[in-house]
Amino acid sequence: MELRPYQQEAEKAVFAKWKKGNKRTLLVLPTGTGKTIVFAKITERCVKNGERVLILAHRAELLEQAADKIKKVTGLKCAVEKAEESCIGSWYRIVVGSVQTMMRQKRLNQFDTDYFDTIIIDEAHHCISDSYQKVIDYFNEAKLLGVTATPDRGDMKNLGKVFESMAYEYSLSxxxxxxxxxxxxxxxxxxxxxxxxxxxxAGDFKTSDLGTALEPYLYQIADEMKKYCDGRKTVVFLPLVKTSQKFCNILNENGFKAAEINGNSDNRSEILNDFNSGKYNVICNSMLLTEGWDCPSVDCVVVLRPTKVRSLYCQMVGRGTRLSPETGKTELLILDFLWHTERHELCRPAHLICENEEVAQKMTENLEASGCPIDIEEAEVQASEDVVVQREEALAKQLSEMKKRKRKLVDPIQFEMSIQAEDLSGYVPAFGWEMSPPTDKQKNALEKLGIMPDEIENSGKAAKILDRLEKRKNEGLTTPKQIRCLEQKGFKHVGTWQFEAASKLIARISANGWRVPNGINPATFNPELGA
Known part of the structure; x- marks a missing residue:
């Protein structure tokens, strides 16, 4: 199977991390982009190197999918470590195992601690649990790859305790x-x-309370769905089985062809096949379909299970992100409700693509004000522009208050705004070393290069700014001191200029008694045109 370009990059990145000595690394690929195919190819390469590989997951469906995909992609068969089945004595080099089985001490004792050379964990955001840790600690010499869709920053802080690095991340956007x-x-x-x-x-809204809170609104929600879900294949996520069953009945009363599925449904496969074939146009579930189920023709997702956990929200929305041009699908529609909460931790559509919380909040405000379906890519661009304007206004105010103070160094916020570095201004530390304060060596280096180090809170941010300064030097872009000098004179976004252009302009200003020469308007000056 020919891998897509990003899948090839992901495979190479994982082996590069392992070769570098990062034995525990993460691979992040959104739902629908073929993460199972990628780790199947990684597994194949490990086997060719003479290694034994354990594929670890928390659900039987995921293990079956992994084994099936590995066979289709590589031709390699897998042994199974689950319940009464064991890989002991098998000549297969790949083992798929449930964590519930592998965590048992009696089961672990059957293996030497170096039995597996590599462990791959599917849906790795679950691996911070004690059951996974017991298996990982037992085979502590094995290389470890965690594969997940889109972990939120809360997940990353926890996953940073298990993994040493991020090998590769492919964004939904x-x-x-x-x-x-x-x-x-x-x-x-x-x-x-x-x-x-x-x-x-456990860090999220209590499902029993959610069911109670949702009950009074179910008929109104069904009325709203009639306006937007006509002609669409819709999946509805609800907090409780009884709420899911009740809402399914309400939808059928309102003219929908709805079905409900839960862990006790005897005919789950039949219901899902009927939904796929078009017998039903809505399927309701109580979080059963968040993992291990694919139906590319789904083009509407209704999240009636509000959550604070971004990875869970992405899993729900991910049921509709796959392409299906043969069914006429052109887009996925998310119906987003105005959840009234005193806290601001609720996941909304903006959190699918916005890394920066400030941009996410602005995007959410814009979506609420629009009153019509908006492409989230376009909405994110507009929100980013709105936030830049807000920041520039705040920065202008801050700078005007600082004019009386003579400073030799550039404030990092001014530097980030000038070079238009969204990744710096929105940076959030993930791994342990990134969260520690900047080192003396980093502070000295920043100050020497013209950046005020006192405003930088952590070592990760300091490292990113130093890397950016080095890259800018190699690309011949302006220095922080040039940015400070020219932006004090009213020139805009000097951080995007070439070093030579800034040097020539500073020389002209210097020769003119440190006054801007006649004929030059700092607010509109274009360094490429020289005017």
Whole structure:
């Protein structure tokens, strides 16, 4: 099987990390971009190197999918370590095993601690649990690859305790732009659902409370769905089985062809096949379909299970991100409700693509104000521009207050704004070393290069700025001192200029008694035109 370009890059990146000595690394690929295919090819390469590989997952469906995909992609068969089945004595070099089975001490004792050379964990955001840790610690010499869709920053802080690095990350936004996933539109429904009385359990909203909070709104939600879901194949996620069953009945009362599926459904395969074939146009579930189920023709997702966990939200929306041009699918529509909560931790469509919380909040505000379906890529661009304007206004105010103070160094915020570095201004540390304060060596280097180090809170941010300064030097771009000098004179975004252009202009200003020469308007000056 010929891998897509990003899949090839992902495979190379993982082996590069291992070769470098990072034995525990992460691979992040959005739902629908073929993460199982990628780790199948990685597994094949490991086997060719004479290694034994353990594929670890928390659900039987994921293990079956992994074994099936590995066979299709590589031709290699897998042994199974689950319940009464064991790989002991098998000549297969690949083993798929459930964590519930592998974690048992009696099972682990059957293996030498160096039995597996490599462990690959599917849906790796689950691996911070004690059951996974027990297996990882037992085979502590094995290389470790965690594969997941889109972990949120909360996940990353926890995963950073297990993994040493991120080998490769392919964003949802880039997958859409490159045509590998469906465009996504979000429609905000002006129906305020009150979550103020909903409690928290294990870091997320309590499902029992959510069911109670949702009940009074189910008929109104069904009315809203009639406006937007006509002609679409829709998946609805709800907090409880009884809520899912009740809402399915309400939808059928309102003219939908709806089915409900849960862990106790005897005819799950039949229902899913009927939904896929078009017998039903809506399927309701209580979080059963978040993992291990693919139906590319799904073109509408209704999230009635609000969550604070970005990875869970992405899993729900991911049921509709796959391409299906043969069915006439052109986009995925997300119906987003106005959940009323006193906290600001709720995942919304903006969190699918926005790394920066400030941009996400602005995008959410814009979507709520629009009143119509908006492409989330376009919405993110507009929100980013709006935030830049807000930041520039705030920066202008801050700089005007600082004019009286003579400073030799450039404030890092001014530097980031001038070079238009969204990745720096939106940076959030993930791994342990990144969260520690900047070292004395980093502070001295920053100050020497013209950046005020006092405003930089952590070592990760300091490292990123130093790397950017080195890259800018190699590319012949302006220095922080040039930025400070010229922007004090009113020139805009000097950080995007070439070093030589800035040097010539500073020389002219210097020769003119440190006054801007006549005929030059700093607000509109274009260094390429010289005017």
């Amino acid at each position: 880039l997958a859409i732009k490159e045509g590998f996933l469906s465009p996504i539109k979000a429609q905000t429904i002006p129906l305020k659902l009150d979550l103020t009385e909903v409690g928290t359990q």
